[in-house]
Amino acid sequence: MPDSRPEIVFATPQDAETLTQLQIDFGDEFDEPEPPFEVLLPRFRRFLADPAGFALLARRGGTAVGYAVVALRPAIYNEGGHVATLDELYVRPALRSQGIGAVLLAGAVEESRRRDAGEMHINVDSGDVDARRFYERHGFRNSLPGIDEPVLWYFAEWDSD
C-alpha cells in the first residue's frame, strides 16, 4: 500500500498552475465552482508573492496531492499580534484517510506560529461533517470559551466572481 509520508513544501510562484488546478478540482468536488483557470492563475501568482500569505503543497512521488492556503492579518487578540486564516485545505479524494490533511494542517500551524500568529481561524460549511470532525479532532472549536453556542461566519462581497 503506497502509504508513505507525503513531502510537504512551501509553494513558490512557479507552483501557481498546480495550485490553480487543485483549487478548481476542490471547487468541483464540493459543487462550489471556482472562476476559470485563466482568472484564478494570476490571483495565485499574486498571493504567492505576498509576504502576508503562504501555501503548502503535499507531494507524493513528485505529484501534488494536496495543498493548504494560509493568510495572516494583524489583530489585537494575542501577544503575537496576528491571526492566521486557513483559507483552503484539500487532499485529492483517492489519497484521503492517510494523514496527508493532518500533516498539511500541522505545517500550516507551524508556519503560522513562526510568523507570530497566536491563533488560526477556519470557515466550514455546517453540512460538511467530515471537515468539522477533522478540525475538531485537531483542536478547533466552534464556540468561544464559556459560551455554549456556535459562532457563525458572515460575508458580503462587492467584487464577486
Added chain:
Amino acid sequence: MPDSRPEIVFATPQDAETLTQLQIDFGDEFDEPEPPFEVLLPRFRRFLADPAGFALLARRGGTAVGYAVVALRPAIYNEGGHVATLDELYVRPALRSQGIGAVLLAGAVEESRRRDAGEMHINVDSGDVDARRFYERHGFRNSLPGIDEPVLWYFAEWDSD
C-alpha cells in the same frame, strides 16, 4: 433629541487608549472579558501602526461613542486580491438605534474597498440576534450562494489570553 450625525475619523496611534477602553467595555457588556488595559494597550498601538489594518472612531460632541476594527489579508477570492475582516464593531449602549453602527460599517466597507478588498467577513455569535439582524440588513449573508446551510467559524489558539 441629540441625534446629530456622528463624526467618523480614522484612529491614529494616539487613540490607542480610547480604543482599548472601548474594547474592554465591549467585552464586559457581552460577558467576554478582555485582557487588562495594560495588556491590550500595546496591542492596539501595534495594530494601529500596521498598514494591513485600520480602526475607525465615531465621535459625538468630541467624545468617542463607537469604533470599528478592520484587518486585511491577501486572498484568491476576488480580483482585488484581499479580504477585509470586521473584527470589532461597537457603539455604546446609550447611543444605539441612531444609525451610528451603520455609519461605522459603511466607513469600514468604503475604506476596505479603497484598499482593494473585494469582500468583508464577520464572525457573529449565533445567539446575538441583534447583531445578526444588523448585518443581514446591511447585505451580509451566512451561507454561500446556492448552499442552504450556514457557514461556521472555527478557531484554535495556542497563544491564549
